[in-house]
Amino acid sequence: MAKRLSIGQYLLNQLHNHGVDHIFGVPGDYVLGLYSLIEKSPIQIIGTTREDSAGLAADAYARIKGLGVACVTFCVGGLNVTNAVAGAYAEKSPIIVISGAPGLKGRERSPLVHHLVRDFATQREIFSRITVASTALEDIYTAYHEIDRVIHLVERYKRPGYIELPSDMVNAVRAHEHRDQSLDEMTDTDALRECIDEAATMLNRSRHPVILAGVEVHRFGLQDALIKLVENSRIPVAATILGKSVVSEAHPLYLGVYEGAMGHTDVRKYVESADCVLMLGCFMTDINLGVYTAHLDPNHTIYATSEKTSIRRHSFENVPFRSFFKALLDARLRRRRRPDMPRSKSKRGPNLRDNDRITIRALFSMLNDFITDDMVVISDIGDCLFGAVDLKIHKRTEFLSPAYYTSMGFGVPASLGAQLADGSLRPLVLVGDGAFQMTGLELSTVVRLGLNPVIVVLNNHGYSTERQIMDGPFNDILNWSFSKVPELLGNGLGFATRTVGEVRSALDESLANRDSFSIIEVDLDPYDISPALVRLGKRLGKQV
Incomplete structure (x- = not known):
């Protein structure tokens, strides 16, 4: 490290050295000092509409690039990002949350500062349960080592880390030089x-x-x-x-x-x-x-x-x-004769005619033909995931989904992180109407940055997975005019579709549109679901 780097500068240098070119977040007073340093660094700050979206974008960024970072303010920001961090922990996605915090000197004068919950350790204790390493940079003599420790453990175990930085420690400088000492993995x-x-x-x-x-x-x-x-x-x-x-x-x-x-x-x-x-x-x-x-x-x-x-x-x-x-x-493994493997049968839809009502089966048959070599497929949770299992991904590591933690709302923020992680990839986002209503308006940031994902909204008028487990009016939600989101945001192409021909036309126009996002609303029968979801619902229904 160059001599006399402040704690904030050293943190940003280390992140950049580990491949981080973008940090996602929402500013707040306790973290503005660090935001100012980010603006002067090689790292680009990506402001999102919500902290949880920042966490989800960082998760997708990490899955493609190897390390993702979200930067938020104390408690109102940090606690809002915990669900995204929990998902990253469950699915081994290496993200780091940097949280601002009240200055150490101010805590002595006024212990009841804004955003505080219970005491100053509350947020750190919560994150300690959903990260592999957590720290608060409150000591000038240990802060640099703590930064190294958290980054190395996150990269070793591929799980999240948490770094809390009080506002009056951002520009604090230790007098003597610090050298990064990596932590070697022990092998017997x-x-x-x-x-x-x-x-x-x-x-x-x-x-x-x-x-x-x-x-x-x-x-x-x-x-x-x-x-x-x-x-x-x-x-x-x-x-x-x-x-x-x-x-x-x-x-x-x-x-x-x-x-x-x-x-x-x-x-x-x-x-x-x-x-x-x-x-x-x-x-x-x-x-x-x-x-x-x-x-x-x-x-x-x-x-x-x-x-x-x-x-x-x-x-x-x-x-x-x-x-x-x-x-x-x-090792000396025996090279075998070419094995006799089962060959998948053609998944093409059954004589799709333009005037036919669109179905789940027909939709995914058409999507299989739509996917190009430069696409990363991002599936949210719901029937879109079970349908996406059968999509043929042309290259490797180009399918992202929270398929274990299964938290809804991943898809649209993930498209933001994925496209910034690798600009050669174009996201195809598959998302249900319920999941879109949670985080779909992160398309606002997509518009601001000039990105061009294709969003396919499977509108089955409510929570289809839960309907299969237990039906009831609690699974119903307000029906949005998803195709009109571009009008709200002042950019993008929107399509409302009910037939095979309308879906085909919308896919073709979306593929040709490289200048903005496209959103295709696919109106589905509420009880038209994939066979895999039927099987899942029957098994989970027995446990309710």
Whole structure:
């Protein structure tokens, strides 16, 4: 570090050195000093309409670029972003929340300052439960080390971190030089060697192995390593819902998404009949496992994640996920004959005629033909997610969804973060009417920045997922004129559609429109839902 950098300057330098070019947030008096420094730094501040949207945008940014940051004020800002941080923690998305706080000197004079809840430790204590590392930079002698510690732990564990910066510490400077000291990950080389030997032996002896790839392959940047492993061994690979697009879905050894009985029969049978399942970076969540309809025998499983490595019922300590993965590539794995894999049947819609009423099945058939190589598909929660599982993603890591935490409202703010993380990508956002009403007006920021996502609103007039679990008027919401949002914002193209022909025309016009966002309202029958959602509703309904 250059000598005499202030705490605020050092924090921004470290974030920029770790690949952060944008910070999302809403300003407030306790954080204005830091905002002023951001304006003078190489990092661009992206003001959002709400703090939770800033958190969701930072989440999507992190999923594509590797680290995302939200910057908010004390309590009224910080507590508003907690749900987004909780989702990032659950799904291992490395974001950092920077919160301003009342100055230390002012606390002595007036303990009851505005925005305060209970005491000055309240917000920090809340974030300590949903982050891997949290700190308050209240000591000039430890502040620089604390910044390094939080950033390194967030990057190591791919989970959120929290940094609280009192307003009178932003420009504080420590007299002597500070050097960043990275925290090395501990690997037990003997345990790693034993683990790899056992895994290689199990794989080489198997007659019908399969790889099940999860979201951590993406989080740890191991997509190239996965492709190399698959192609060197010729072992077929399937993905979990969270891991969808971790490998190109056009790859000849890709099976599809495995989600137990909720998924396609051919994929389920292939995976569950395997005599060795190599699970790489998979979360054993209810949705990932098809609401526990998955049947994976632990006696036939090699399970490797950032938190646990086990073979059959043998667990290994201090064997990091990245180390295991790379060592497995160097192991002598038998190269197999090209496997006999199930081939997916054509998903084209049944003789779609322009005057036909649009249906869920017809819509996703048309979307499959609509997706281009430069698109990142972002699915919110609802039937849009279950329909999107069958969309063919052309490249890798171009599908984003909170498929485990399942918090509604992710889609539109995520499009903002995704397009800023990689300007070559154009977001296709699939969102229900209920989820859009939560955060959809973040399109205001999209307009201000001149971005051009395509938003498809599946308008089934309420909460369709909940209807399948338990029907009732509590699932109904006011019907918005979604196609008129561009009129409200003074920019964009809007389409109201009810027929196949109207949807087709709207998709074509949206694809051609590169200058602004497009929003396509697809009016659906409230009870026209995907088969996967029917199965999910039946299983969850039994638990209500």
